[in-house]
Amino acid sequence: MSQEAIAFLRDDPDIGHLIADHGDETLASEEDLFERLIVSILRQQVSAASANATRERLEDAVELTPVALLRTDCSTLRDLGLSRQKASYAHNVAAAFVEHDYSREYFAETSNDAVIAELTDITGVGTWTAKMQLMFTLGRPDVFPVEDLGIRNGMCTLYGDGLERSRMEEIAERWRPYRSYASLYLWRAVD
Secondary structure (H helix, E strand, O other), rough: HHHHHHHHHHHOOHHHHHHHHHHHOOOOOOOHHHHHHHHHHHHOOOOOOHHHHHHHHHHHHHHHHOOHHOOHHHHHHEEEEEEEEHHHHHHHHHHHHHHHHHHHHHOOOOOOOHHHHHHOOOOOHHHHHHHHHHHOOOOOOOOOOOOHEEEEEEHHHHHHOOOOHHHHHHHHHHHOOHHHHHHHHHHHOOO
């Protein structure tokens, strides 16, 4: 699929030069939906370095499975670097995984909108986090995470400052059905 997406986007007047500059990008799907969702929560509103440090401490101390995380009390999670709110969110995610037995297979035949709706029913999982799951765990080729600051900065780099999100979404329609791949290049535009 990535070769089809790259071929499609290569002719785009705004994305094409990013492909020439950065080469072929691929959507690498991670196997563990639960772990990826926890990592996404860790990355909310903090630097990548901070999130990575917290992730390392968490992985060293706790097996990243829903049951193991539920058995870990919030004070322990806080000692590992999670805020009170993120510890609560992590428990909410773990409880939802135990209750629904979420997996890649569970969502395989579910539309993007339905995946977003189901995941955002979990307190602590917002639209951005759900879209990251669609892209990087479920490997969905047509997701446009306009909620992401890097995406918005990439759009401003290509089209100028002051774009409303709705206008960004309009522009991104021309990249359908490969908006996830276009997003990879938008992130590259600001690297």
